[in-house]
Amino acid sequence: MAHFEKANSIGEWLDQRIGIETLKKVMQSEYWIPKNINFLWAMGMVLAATFGILLVSGIFLLMYYNPSVDLAFDSVNYTIMTEVGYGWLWRHVHGVGASLVFLIIYIHMFTGIYYGSYKRGRELIWLSGMLLFVLFSAEAFSGYMLPWGQMSYWAGMVITNLFSGGSLHADGFVEWIRGDYVPAQAFLSRFFMLHVLLMPLLIIGGIVFHFGTLRLPHVNNQDGEEVDFAESARLWKEGTTESRRESKVIPFSPVFLSKDVFVMGVYFILFFYLVFYHFEFAMDPVNFDPADGLKTPAHIYPEWYFLWSYEILRPFSTNLGLIAFAIAQVIFFTLPFMDRSPNVAPANRRGLFHFWFWAMLADMLVLTFMGKLPPEGIWSQIGLVAAITFFILWIALPIITKIEKKL
Amino acid sequence: MDKELKILGIVAAFTLLLYWGVEPFAHSQMHKHVESDALQYSDLKPLSVKGDATAGEAKAAACAGCHSIDTKGMAAPMDAMASADAYGVNPPDLSIAGKVLDEKFLAHFMLNPAEVTKSKHFAMPPSASSEQDAADIAAYLKSIAPKEVSPKETYAFACGRCHANRYGKWTQLGDIPKTKSNIKTGVDLDAMAFQTNLGKYQNKLADYMGKLPPDLSIISRARSEHFLHTFIENPQSQLPGTAMPRVGLNGEGMDKVMEYLEETGDPSAPARAMAGPWVIGFFVIFTILAYLWKQSQWRDLH
Numbered sequence: 001m002a003h004f005e006k007a008n009s010i011g012e013w014l015d016q017r018i019g020i021e022t023l024k025k026v027m028q029s030e031y032w033i034p035k036n037i038n039f040l041w042a043m044g045m046v047l048a049a050t051f052g053i054l055l056v057s058g059i060f061l062l063m064y065y066n067p068s069v070d071l072a073f074d075s076v077n078y079t080i081m082t083e084v085g086y087g088w089l090w091r092h093v094h095g096v097g098a099s100l101v102f103l104i105i106y107i108h109m110f111t112g113i114y115y116g117s118y119k120r121g122r123e124l125i126w127l128s129g130m131l132l133f134v135l136f137s138a139e140a141f142s143g144y145m146l147p148w149g150q151m152s153y154w155a156g157m158v159i160t161n162l163f164s165g166g167s168l169h170a171d172g173f174v175e176w177i178r179g180d181y182v183p184a185q186a187f188l189s190r191f192f193m194l195h196v197l198l199m200p201l202l203i204i205g206g207i208v209f210h211f212g213t214l215r216l217p218h219v220n221n222q223d224g225e226e227v228d229f230a231e232s233a234r235l236w237k238e239g240t241t242e243s244r245r246e247s248k249v250i251p252f253s254p255v256f257l258s259k260d261v262f263v264m265g266v267y268f269i270l271f272f273y274l275v276f277y278h279f280e281f282a283m284d285p286v287n288f289d290p291a292d293g294l295k296t297p298a299h300i301y302p303e304w305y306f307l308w309s310y311e312i313l314r315p316f317s318t319n320l321g322l323i324a325f326a327i328a329q330v331i332f333f334t335l336p337f338m339d340r341s342p343n344v345a346p347a348n349r350r351g352l353f354h355f356w357f358w359a360m361l362a363d364m365l366v367l368t369f370m371g372k373l374p375p376e377g378i379w380s381q382i383g384l385v386a387a388i389t390f391f392i393l394w395i396a397l398p399i400i401t402k403i404e405k406k407l
Numbered sequence: 408m409d410k411e412l413k414i415l416g417i418v419a420a421f422t423l424l425l426y427w428g429v430e431p432f433a434h435s436q437m438h439k440h441v442e443s444d445a446l447q448y449s450d451l452k453p454l455s456v457k458g459d460a461t462a463g464e465a466k467a468a469a470c471a472g473c474h475s476i477d478t479k480g481m482a483a484p485m486d487a488m489a490s491a492d493a494y495g496v497n498p499p500d501l502s503i504a505g506k507v508l509d510e511k512f513l514a515h516f517m518l519n520p521a522e523v524t525k526s527k528h529f530a531m532p533p534s535a536s537s538e539q540d541a542a543d544i545a546a547y548l549k550s551i552a553p554k555e556v557s558p559k560e561t562y563a564f565a566c567g568r569c570h571a572n573r574y575g576k577w578t579q580l581g582d583i584p585k586t587k588s589n590i591k592t593g594v595d596l597d598a599m600a601f602q603t604n605l606g607k608y609q610n611k612l613a614d615y616m617g618k619l620p621p622d623l624s625i626i627s628r629a630r631s632e633h634f635l636h637t638f639i640e641n642p643q644s645q646l647p648g649t650a651m652p653r654v655g656l657n658g659e660g661m662d663k664v665m666e667y668l669e670e671t672g673d674p675s676a677p678a679r680a681m682a683g684p685w686v687i688g689f690f691v692i693f694t695i696l697a698y699l700w701k702q703s704q705w706r707d708l709h
Binding site for chain 1: 410411414415418421422424425426428429430432433436437573574621624625626628629630631672674675678679682683686687690691693694697698700701703704705707708709
């Protein structure tokens with residue numbers, strides 16, 4: 001039995017038992033963040049907040065959603081939208097949140113790429129972040145099945161078909177995934193479970209892991225400067241105005257957090273503007289027709305955040321397309337190892353990499369546009385060129401970063 | 408600060424470009440554009456004669472062979488089920504026909520229903536012997552029309568005998584009746600009888616139309632307003648070969664139908680309009696306070 005003194009306050013009582021003072025230091029008051037940052041550094045907390053909103057709105061929706069192929073569509077479009085008080089609000093928050101979470105993920109990713117925040121000790125931050133991207137993708141896809149509209153059904157059909165592996169014709173595997181020859185009750189029940197239990201659990205674990213990978217290497221800064229955190233922390237803790245000005249860091253809470261909260265406020269104004277006045281962008285019209293296995297929609301396309309990889313699948317022949325698609329899904333994981341330059345600096349100081357960054361961003365934007373357009377005429381040709389460019393850029397990356405001048 | 412705004416500008420520009428590409432631009436390329444005829448039914452010649460409502464009253468007696476006119480106390484000779492057996496569909500009550508249908512369309516329609524509706528198998532045979540007769544009956548129907556019609560009445564008349572609207576509790580046989588189940592067994596024989604009738608009606612209707620016309624509960628979310636407008640105005644323009652007849656709505660009729668579709672398709676619109684400003688106002692104040700807090704924390708840092 002350990003020795004315990006009588007505590008004089010709740011804080012002290014807790015500190016004796018779970019080391020709350022240490023916890024506060026590690027996670028807040030002595031978790032040092034560089035001062036030299038801009039609002040893009042708030043995207044992590046914006047993401048965490050958006051995930052929180054998705055979780056809460058999802059819990060409310062879960063109380064009324066009915067995962068049965070006969071009732072799912074009406075439980076979403078009638079029960080929740082009409083009979084449940086503010087059900088429409090939770091649904092629109094959930095739909096808009098699902099779209100915006102990907103917008104912020106992409107901004108967060110490209111911020112990391114631009115400032116080189118994935119190397120020299122920060123590799124695991126990048127890898128765990130990419131893992132979260134994959135988990136969020138699975139969460140989004142499984143959630144998209146639940147309203148059981150036309151796009152749910154046909155997207156489910158198309159995506160599960162990919163697992164037949166083209167010429168491998170692993171149709172048995174596809175049936176095993178679906179639990180049926182076509183998407184039906186077993187399919188819906190499974191994706192319901194994935195969406196409301198397994199994926200959220202993994203995502204929460206992934207977020208904890210992602211935060212964990214951040215603690216020792218610390219957050220990067222606008223100049224990729226190597227900060228002497230111990231010295232800066234000492235200066236900060238000295239506590240004079242002079243020393244704090246000289247220190248290159250700030251504590252996570254309250255100083256960094258105050259900026260995060262401000263950025264979140266601006267973001268929430270946009271978020272709720274979309275929820276109340278412009279939610280249609282996040283809810284495809286096709287999905288307001290109930291699932292019908294006998295009627296294929298004229299255009300089948302995924303939500304916008306999957307379009308770029310969908311377009312890497314489409315312009316090639318079946319087998320080649322599948323291989324290209326599979327590579328595209330995981331290629332971003334390799335970034336810390338494909339980038340051979342030791343420089344941690346914003347892209348604009350890195351010569352050819354600067355060009356690479358904007359070319360990649362533009363190429364993914366073009367792929368995204370083409371992914372939604374019908375694959376006809378000029379659109380499929382542009383799509384093909386953009387898909388090939390995507391791979392050329394990845395092949396070029398180790399070469400241009402190898403010859404990059406050391407800063 | 409300047410740098411932050413510049414970065415914000417770049418992020419915003421890319422986001423807007425992304426939005427433009429996957430929403431307005433993609434949709435403009437995916438759907439063919441159909442120009443509205445502004446409900447002029449320009450393919451139909453203007454009437455060369457003027458309709459006389461008084462003369463039309465006597466001539467309209469012929470309509471009563473199939474149609475009811477409730478407001479005039481004229482009942483239909485057959486109920487909905489018998490009509491479906493005979494024609495495949497229940498003929499509409501004509502009380503509001505003159506209110507929501509285009510007069511020119513209505514007159515031409517009586518002369519040649521199949522051609523004017525662009526629906527080859529249209530159940531109604533040519534029913535006026537001359538343009539004068541047709542114009543007179545159209546004028547009569549206009550003269551007996553009520554001053555006001557509700558969106559739901561208009562839907563029931565123009566769409567509701569083929570299209571259910573389950574979120575509006577509407578079936579092809581009218582509103583779902585309120586029935587009581589037996590308290591000991593939970594069996595609701597009246598509801599079952601209604602469902603049986605409805606099923607029979609729908610089977611006949613599907614035979615007549617080729618398929619069961621879709622439920623329109625949330626069609627206003629599934630199709631754009633422009634699509635619905637041009638499709639109702641002339642179904643063939645958007646969906647060549649469709650069995651759906653052109654119904655000949657006038658401006659008021661179209662507005663009322665669209666209003667009903669909006670009501671059942673987007674019932675939260677009034678609640679959204681009410682709550683929106685409050686929620687956004689809250690976050691504006693939240694953001695101002697957050698900014699002041701941030702300024703106080705960062706004041707002496709540089």
